[in-house]
Amino acid sequence: MMPDGDYMLGELPVYVRDGMARLKEGDSLAGSILQLKDAVKNVVDWNIVTPEKAIMMASYVPAKSAHILADCGSIKPDKAADFIVLNPDLTLVETYLDGESRYEVIK
Known part of the structure; x- marks a missing residue:
């Protein structure tokens, strides 16, 4: 926050x-x-959607809506390598920017 x-x-x-x-x-x-990762966790915790659909709602769908799907919204070659890694409970593990780990949760 x-x-x-x-x-x-x-x-x-x-x-x-x-x-x-x-x-x-x-x-x-x-x-x-509200941080987007927390919004994703909320809709899953509230049993509105599955984790897979929540992540799609937070990444692919906005990129498609903004007409920038060729550049971001999914993990593929030649796209921006900015993404987060989540635990199964949707808590943050690691953040990548430009394909490099920039933040890792210390256990």
């Missing part, structure tokens, strides 16, 4: 406090600070 503090959401100044992102001007709710 994002720590409390001031951020930019596109061109809009926002602040994060108490698990919420709000616009600095007007105090309207600006969006969620």
Whole structure:
């Protein structure tokens, strides 16, 4: 989760406090600070979809919708090698950027 503090959401100044992102001007709710890996885990834990479908919903489907499926959204040659490795319980194991391990959970 994002720590409390001031951020930019596109061109809009926002602040994060108490698990919420709000616009600095007007105090309207600006969006969620939920991490995508946690959203994937939630829909599986709530028995909405299988882990495989949840991961597809978080990767392939958005890439297809944004018309960038040729570059990302699945693990194939000539695509960006940015991905995470999850345990069977969908907790984070490792993060890869450009095909290199950049973060590993220490046990």
